[in-house]
Amino acid sequence: MRTDVVIVGAGAAGLLAAVAARRLGHQVLVIERGATLGGATSASDGHLWLPGNDLMGRNGIPSDTAEEALAYLDALARSDSAVMASRRAAFTRTAAVVARWLRTSKIGLEVVRSLPDCSPDVEGAKLQGRTLRTKPTAAKLDPEWAERLRAPAAAAPRSGLLATLRRPFRGGGELNSGGALVSELLRRALGSDVEIWLESPLTSLLLDGGAVRGVTVEREGAAVEVEAARGVLLACGGFETDQELRERYLPQPTSAAWTTGGGGEGAALRAGLQVEAAVAELDQAWWTPVMLADGVAHPLDVARVAPHGLIVDRAGDRYVNEAEPGGSAGRRMYEHNWGDRSVPSFLIVDNRHRKQYPLGPWAPGASPKAAIEAGDLFRAPTLDELAESLGVDRAGLLGSVVAFNQLAKRGKDTDFGRGESAWDRFFGDPLLRRNPCLGGVDRQPYWALRVYPGDAGTKGGLVIDQRSRVLRGDSTPVPGLWACGGSAASLFGDTEPGDGAALAAALVEAYRGVVDLSDQLERIDEALS
Ligand SMILES: Cc1cc2nc3c(=O)[nH]c(=O)nc-3n(C[C@H](O)[C@H](O)[C@H](O)COP(=O)(O)OP(=O)(O)OC[C@H]3O[C@@H](n4cnc5c(N)ncnc54)[C@H](O)[C@@H]3O)c2cc1C
Numbered sequence: 026m027r028t029d030v031v032i033v034g035a036g037a038a039g040l041l042a043a044v045a046a047r048r049l050g051h052q053v054l055v056i057e058r059g060a061t062l063g064g065a066t067s068a069s070d071g072h073l074w075l076p077g078n079d080l081m082g083r084n085g086i087p088s089d090t091a092e093e094a095l096a097y098l099d100a101l102a103r104s105d106s107a108v109m110a111s112r113r114a115a116f117t118r119t120a121a122v123v124a125r126w127l128r129t130s131k132i133g134l135e136v137v138r139s140l141p142d143c144s145p146d147v148e149g150a151k152l153q154g155r156t157l158r159t160k161p162t163a164a165k166l167d168p169e170w171a172e173r174l175r176a177p178a179a180a181a182p183r184s185g186l187l188a189t190l191r192r193p194f195r196g197g198g199e200l201n202s203g204g205a206l207v208s209e210l211l212r213r214a215l216g217s218d219v220e221i222w223l224e225s226p227l228t229s230l231l232l233d234g235g236a237v238r239g240v241t242v243e244r245e246g247a248a249v250e251v252e253a254a255r256g257v258l259l260a261c262g263g264f265e266t267d268q269e270l271r272e273r274y275l276p277q278p279t280s281a282a283w284t285t286g287g288g289g290e291g292a293a294l295r296a297g298l299q300v301e302a303a304v305a306e307l308d309q310a311w312w313t314p315v316m317l318a319d320g321v322a323h324p325l326d327v328a329r330v331a332p333h334g335l336i337v338d339r340a341g342d343r344y345v346n347e348a349e350p351g352g353s354a355g356r357r358m359y360e361h362n363w364g365d366r367s368v369p370s371f372l373i374v375d376n377r378h379r380k381q382y383p384l385g386p387w388a389p390g391a392s393p394k395a396a397i398e399a400g401d402l403f404r405a406p407t408l409d410e411l412a413e414s415l416g417v418d419r420a421g422l423l424g425s426v427v428a429f430n431q432l433a434k435r436g437k438d439t440d441f442g443r444g445e446s447a448w449d450r451f452f453g454d455p456l457l458r459r460n461p462c463l464g465g466v467d468r469q470p471y472w473a474l475r476v477y478p479g480d481a482g483t484k485g486g487l488v489i490d491q492r493s494r495v496l497r498g499d500s501t502p503v504p505g506l507w508a509c510g511g512s513a514a515s516l517f518g519d520t521e522p523g524d525g526a527a528l529a530a531a532l533v534e535a536y537r538g539v540v541d542l543s544d545q546l547e548r549i550d551e552a553l554s
Pocket of ligand 1: 033034035036037038039056057058059061062063064065066067068069070071072073074225226227228260261262285286287288289290292311324480481482509510511512524525526527528529531
């Protein structure tokens with residue numbers, strides 16, 4: 026079979042690339058491994074960190090420029106490589122274009138109000154406006170395709186405590202955030218005659234010398250060769266679900282059970298091997314502390330930030346600002362893990378926390394018997410007994426709680442600065458004026474669960490340039506091959522600039538890749554400069 030463009034993976038990045046490639050006049054085939062589409066995007070909050078977007082001005086938020094966003098990314102960056110610097114510049118120039126592309130495609134976006142960048146005190150940071158999300162929408166698809174949307178995970182969203190508490194009451198079969206984005210992109214893809222093959226994994230690249238001329242796909246038990254006249258875009262996520270690759274590349278210990286992702290199984294890395302592509306950032310992930318319930322990972326974005334709880338290691342000591350962004354909190358768990366101290370750690374909360382805030386998959390007030398019996402959740406009348414059942418040092422835990430309660434009384438965490446940054450406060454309880462993230466842990470019974478350094482996907486992958494072309498070790502591009510999102514080495518390295526950066530980078534890279542394989546990128550970049 027022959028087509029112009031083959032896109033591997035039907036998450037948001039693959040679907041956006043497919044629609045964009047059709048609009049540029051190409052025949053497009055999307056191949057998707059799963060029986061459903063949407064990948065990690067469907068499970069996600071669908072937040073998009075798109076600096077310079079024009080919704081800021083429309084919402085009365087002080088405007089933003091690509092230069093300010095670049096200054097921010099440069100200040101955070103730990104890599105001074107020329108390729109990364111030009112990728113950062115390309116991202117900040119193109120982010121607003123992608124926001125406009127989504128809006129002119131009539132995909133409703135809204136600003137996530139009051140959500141600051143992850144490092145609000147760094148030069149070029151903004152206190153709100155850069156993070157957008159897709160407005161809730163009904164799936165306006167034929168039933169046959171509506172059934173093919175991957176169901177969103179039952180994860181607690183990261184959109185502020187009050188929003189979280191309101192979210193379950195939004196009924197009417199509406200799709201939220203990540204699911205809404207996927208459904209809207211899918212509708213446009215189908216409406217513009219993009220061909221989509223489900224249950225059709227990429228098995229290898231078709232090569233002509235060093236160039237990629239198509240793919241081999243497993244389809245209905247047969248190996249099908251598809252030639253792609255213009256090129257192949259890898260949008261098939263990272264390697265978060267592959268235990269062997271995790272053990273080879275990520276810090277230890279690690280487990281595929283700790284990912285909340287589920288899009289990528291390492292297909293891009295394997296394809297890259299065939300063309301001797303360079304790889305980078307393989308030890309990095311979009312870390313986020315998680316808990317396990319019935320073997321399924323759930324983020325703790327709300328529970329660890331809310332007042333009346335603290336995180337301790339096996340010695341019972343506090344070692345982290347519980348409210349800091351998931352990326353740095355997850356990294357801290359590994360840095361602190363000498364002598365197996367902090368993987369897992371323990372979230373200890375009192376009964377006020379349990380009554381008022383969600384805890385992983387459990388609604389406020391729930392005390393799920395099955396989870397207690399299974400050892401996923403612990404409850405005890407005293408901290409002493411709780412420490413014993415967790416295997417945590419008793420004196421350590423009691424000392425930490427006493428010290429924590431004194432800090433809470435003063436409303437100031439002089440040990441770790443919890444609740445000091447605008448980022449922390451966004452996720453705290455706005456009803457607590459002095460410090461929305463701090464409250465004493467002193468009401469019986471006490472509750473606890475194990476905390477693991479989970480992730481929302483891996484960050485390592487194929488090295489790409491600012492055109493999203495896959496590069497070899499000598500920095501020359503592999504003809505015919507582009508990559509984006511989790512398939513590519515993250516342009517943010519081990520940093521996390523804002524909520525929605527992963528998905529935004531995936532969309533921007535997908536967009537630039539498709540424009541480049543259409544020989545239109547110079548024209549667009551000239552218009553932007
Ligand atoms: C709970 C959760 C919340 C998150 N929230 C956010 C957020 O708010 N903002 C943000 O920026 N990021 C968030 N993330 C991360 C974000 O979802 C991902 O970075 C993003 O979805 C990546 O999009 P993608 O299109 O590159 O990959 P995916 O959406 O994962 O799509 C990849 C697709 O490729 C398919 N595939 C894999 N292998 C093959 C193969 N061999 N052949 C064919 N197809 C294949 C997969 O089945 C999948 O459908 C979150 C993640 C999780 C899990």
